[in-house]
Amino acid sequence: MNEAVQVIRKGRKFDQVVESARTLFMQHGFEGIGVDEIARKAGVSKATLYAYFPDKRHLFMEVARLECERQAERMEAEIDIERPVPEVLGAVGRAFIGIILSDFGRNMFRVCIGEGERFPELARQFYESGPMVMRAGMIEFLELGIARGELEIADVELAADQFPELCKAGVFLRLVTGVQTVFSGDEIDRVVDGAVETFMARFGANRG
Amino acid sequence: MNEAVQVIRKGRKFDQVVESARTLFMQHGFEGIGVDEIARKAGVSKATLYAYFPDKRHLFMEVARLECERQAERMEAEIDIERPVPEVLGAVGRAFIGIILSDFGRNMFRVCIGEGERFPELARQFYESGPMVMRAGMIEFLELGIARGELEIADVELAADQFPELCKAGVFLRLVTGVQTVFSGDEIDRVVDGAVETFMARFGANRG
């Protein structure tokens, strides 16, 4: 089944390499760092690195996949979906913005989008192990909210897409274009609270 | 005042170069095409090209700036802001999605974001001549809608950021990651109409 994993993990210094790659990729992006430096920081020879991974791209993919898993787990652990819908949405929005603003998020977007044409495999894997997972979680949660009578949604998938998009309002574009790279807590609250309010105005079940 | 423009435009084959660059950049992105090919397609020698532009990046910037202007003009010409707010928003949304899905839009995002760290000048200029212009237009229009009594908005800037973001729901990310590259008219209608409905649910002045 998972032969691929076994094929890749064959040496004792595997984790050192991944950890070094994680740090450097997240800090400098894909093109911003050379394989030599990754090997050096890992305390490993370049030849060893290439014994583990067929090329730089697959090393990056592995790092990206792990990091997405990590973020997804953290998010799941932090958020209690039993709380009222607006509260949960607020928490989700703040976590989401946090990821987007992190070195990881910024560089992941940069690489996936920038490299998308030359390296479609990565962008697709990123979508599937990042945004798609979150989308599935959103759908699940929204359906719970509907069942609880807190939400009324005809097109749940569209709603699940709209919420994260709302959270990016005025942030994402300014971030990736470098127009603004630091956002205060107040700024984040403003956009997340705005997202929750807009979302609830449309989909909240107001019977009263 | 515009000495810079005069300094750049000094030969008779300038337009050929820009036009060639426009076509090829929009088709292959920034890194996807070499200067040699741009010169060849322009029917111009490489040396001539470098007589016009200090480097490849500034050539790209010029193309980007012109294309943004072009899109902004087209949008302004097509849309009649005297129509009812939801109708105007629908038209804006469809035009916006159209730009995003075009070769120009896709590659512009790709390059600005991908190249952002190494070439911040471009991303900033893009933000200013593209999204920022649209944002200003949105703000103006929303204020008109408020004055007309069709809208009620406390934070106009946030609302102006939210609408385009809503229009991207489920489209933008799938596009830039290559998960889905073609979108049907029905799909576009679904997301734009959904954006208008959500927006109006929050900001529409329903006194009835």
Add this chain to the structure above:
DNA sequence: CCGAATATAAACTGATCAGTTCAGTTTCGG
């Protein structure tokens, strides 16, 4: 029709960097 501005072709520089090779060393299970 002259001379200054502009354009050309094509070879060249120089820098970058992923990935390879190989001869030799270390590690570790059995």
Add this chain to the structure above:
DNA sequence: CCGAAACTGAACTGATCAGTTTATATTCGG
């Protein structure tokens, strides 16, 4: 303690590509 697997280091290959150079040719205003 042996032999196989894993690892090392450092030089090397090979490809890409932006930008330069140079000697020559074309264009065009005055």
